[in-house]
Amino acid sequence: MASTLDQEPALEAVTIDRQDRSISVATLGPGPDPGLAERVAANLPMGAEDPASSQCGLLSGQSDCDACGQPLPAAVRQAVTVTRDAHQFTLARVTCPTARRFWRWRRIRLPRVVQRDVEFFEPEEHPAEWPWQLLATAGCALFGALGAVLTPDGVRPAGVGLMSYLLAYLAGGWFAAQEVWTRLRRATLDVHFLMLAVALGSAAIHEWTEGVTLLFLFSLSGAMEHYAMDRTRREIRSLFKDAPKTATLLDAQNREVDLPVERLQPGMRLLVKPDAQFPVDAEILRGATAADESNLTGESLPVDKNVGDLVLAGTLNLWGAVEAAVLRPVSESALQKIIRLIRDAQRQKAPSQRSIDRFSTAYTYGIIGVTAVMFLVWWLAFPLAPFSAPPGESSAFYRAMTLLVVASPCALVLSIPSAVLAAIAWGARHGVLFRGGAAVEKLAEIDVVALDKTGTLTTGELAVERIESMPPGRESEVARLAYSLERLSNHPLARAITRYGKQHGLAPAEFDHFESVTGQGVRAWRDQQAWFLGRRDAPDHQRHAAPLARVPPAAAGFSEVWLSGPELLGRILLRDDLRPEARPLIEEMRRAGLRTVVLTGDRKAAGEHLKSTLGLDDVRAELTPEEKVAAIRSLSSAGRRVAMVGDGVNDAPSLAAAHVGVAMGARGSDAALEQAEVVLMHDRLENFLAAYNLSQRARAVIRQNQVVSLGTVVVLVAFALAGHIPLTLGVVGHEGSTVAVVMNSLRLLFGRHRRPHAD
Secondary structure (H helix, E strand, O other), rough: HHHHHHHHEEEEEEEOOOOOOOEEEEEEEEOOOHHHHHHHHHHOOOOOOOHHHHOHHHHOOOOOOOHOOOOOOOHHHHEEEEEEEEEEEEEEEOOOOHHHHHHHEEEEEOOOOEEEEOOHHHHHHHOOHHHHHHHHHHHHHHHHHHHHHHHOOOOOOHHHHHHHHHHHHHHHHHHHHHHHHHHOOOOOOOHHHHHHHHHHHHHHOOOOOHHHHHHHHHHHHHHHHHHHHHHHHHHHHHHOOOOOOOEEEEEOOOEEEEEHHHHHHOEEEEEOOOOOEEOOOOOOOOOOOOOOOOHHHOOOEEEOOOOOEEEOOEEEEOOOOOEEEEEHHEEEEEEHHHHHHHHHHHOOOOOHHHHHHHHHHHHHHHHHHHHHOOOHHHHOOOOOOOOOOOOOOOOOOHHHHHHHOOOOHHHHHHHHHHHHHHHHHHHHHEEEEEEEEHHHHHHHHOOEEEEHHHHHHEOOOOOOOOEEEEEOOOOOHHHHHHHHOOOOOHHHHHHHHHHHHHOOOOOOOOOEEEEEEEEEEEEEEEEEEEEEEEEEHHHHEEEEEHHHHHOOOOOOOEEEEEEOOOOEEEEEEOHHHHHOOOHHHHHHHOOOOEEEEEOOOOOHHHHHHHHHHHOOEEEOOOOOHHHHHHHHHHHHHHHOEEEEEEEHHHHHHHHHHOOOEEEEEEOOOHHHHOOOOEEEEEOOHHHHHHHHHHHHHHHHHHHHHHHHHHHHHHHHHHHHHHOOOOHHHHHHHHHHHHHHHHHHHHHHHHOOOOOOOOO
C-alpha cells in the first residue's frame, strides 16, 4: 500500500473497513478521480487467501506494522502513518498538520476478487438448513394432501381447499424462492427458477396437485442434498476439537499466570499439564511426555516428546507436565494453518466443475428458450389446446412444463461438487488434505511420482551419530558452532543438530549477518571471519580442500554436514533410516502403473544405494533446488504428469513446478505446504497411495454421476417431446436422478479406498 502512495501522487490516505467491506481514498482539495479507489483496491495484498488470513496483519486485524514479518522499510515508515481501531485502519501520507481538514474522501464497496477460484468476502456458510427444509417438505405434503381431499376431481379448488394448496406452495417453495431471489439480484438463473416457474405454471392451469408434487419432491431432494453436504462438512469440522482459550504462562519468578492464547508471543514460557491441550506451537524446554496428535495429523499412536521437540497447537498432552517455549502466535499455528487450507479446499472448484457451472447457466437460458419454442410448436403445428385441454388430453402448456422439468440440469450441477466435497472430507478425516477439487482431479492423472529423499523416503527423524574435527580434539567446539548456525534453520538436518545441541545443553555462540545459501548450507560471520555449514562440495569449504579430500564420503545410510571456519574443519554424521513401508509402497506404485523417480541433493553413492534397496525406476542425485525443478520440467515436457512429494523449503519450487505438489505432514515447512496441492497429514508416505486411490475413485464417481444425470435427462426429454410422460412422472425421474447422484457421491465419504494403515 505504501508503494501505491508512490504510484498515485494525488493519493493522500487510504482507509479499509473490514466490517463494512469498504475502501475509502482521500485526495487533497478536489474529489478523487472515479478510478482511484478501484486502482487502490486492486493492490490489496490478499494473495491467494481470504481477508481473515491475509498476508497483511492490518487487513486481518491480527497484528500491526510493528509485529509484521515483512515490516515497512524505515524510509517508508517515516513517510506514512498507520492508525487502526477495531474494524478499520488508515494508511496516510505524512503532510502538514492542517492537510487532513482539506482531504476529500470517496468510499466504495470492496470488489469481489476471484483468485485461484476462491471468492474473497464470500459469506460464511449458513448453519445446517436441512432440518428446516425437511420440516417445510412435511408441511408441503400435509397441506397438499389436505387440499386434494377437500377438492373433488375436476373442480377448481376454493375456500379451505385453495388455502391448503397455497400453504403447500408456500412451504414447498420457500427455500427455492430465497435462492431464486439471491440469483436474480446477481442477474442469473438456475434450476430453482425453473422449478418455481413450473410450479406456478401448474397452478395457472389449475393442476395444483402436480404442482404440489413437484415442490414436495424438489424440496425433499434439496433437504437430502443439504443433509449429505452437511454430513460431509461435519466430518471435516469434527477433525478439530475446541482449542484452548487460555494458557498457563510462567513469568520471570516462575509464577503461573493464566493468559488468553491471543496474547501469547514467541519466546514466552508455558506450563502444560497432563490431559491439557497445547495452546500454540511450542518447543519443549523441560520435561518429557507424549502427545496425541490424531486430530491434526491423523496419527493414532502417541508421539513421544522430549527436550527440543516440537509440539503442535490443539494436540493433547497425555501424561507429563512440561515447560515449553512459544514458537509462533496462535494465528500462525499449524492447526490454524490446516483449518485455513481446508476452508480454501472447500471453496476451490475442480476444473470440470467450473466447466459445468459455465455450461449450466447457458443451458438454463437455452432450455427456457427451447420450451417456449416447443409450446408454440405444440399449440400451432399439431395443434394442441394452449392451456386448458379436455379430460384425458394434455395442453401445449402442460407439455412445455413437463419438458422444462425433465430438462433441468439439477443432477448434472451436483454431480461434481458432491463427489469432490465427499472426497475432501474423507481425505481430511484420514490424514490426506486436498487443497480443492482441482487437486482431486489432477492427482488421478499422474503417471510419474518424483520423491525427495530426506523426510519422504526416510523417517526424517535424523540423529547425530558422530562428530569429527580437524584437528582432532575440538569436537565439542564443532558441535557448539554447528548448533549455533543451524538453530535458525528448519531443514531436517538442522532440526537434528539443533535437538542435539539442546539435549546436551550447548551454549549458542553469537554470529553476525546470518544468511542461507540455497541448496548449499548456511553462512555467518563471527569476529569478522566467515563460517560455513553445509554440503561437502560447497565453494566455501575450498580453503580446506586438502583435508577434505583425505576424508572418505560417509557410508550409505548416513548424511554428513561439514563446518568450516578459520583453522577449523569439522564433520557431523547423521543417521536417517529408510521408512519401513517405503519398499512395499514403491512396489505397489509400480503395480499401479506409476514410475518412481527420486530427486535428492545427497551423494550419488547414496542415491545408487537407495535405488537398489527400494527398486526405484530412477534416482537423480546431487541436485540443487534449481536442478530439481529442471528435472520436473524435463519429465513434464516428455508428456508425463508428475506428482512431486517433498517436505522442506528446498522442495517448494519443485512442488510448484509439478503437475501436483504433495507435501509431507503438518510438520512440513510453511513454504512446502503453501505450494502443495495435497498434504499428507500423517507424515506417512504410504498415505500418498491412499490419496491416489481416492482421487481415481472420485474421478470414477464423477463420471458415473455425469452418465446418470445426462442419461436421465436424455431419456426423459425424449419422452417429453413425444408427449408420453406425465408431469408427475417427469418430476419423480428428475428428482430421483438428483438423489441418486448425491447418494453415489456419499460412497466416497464412507469407503475405505485401500487405506494403508488403521487410524
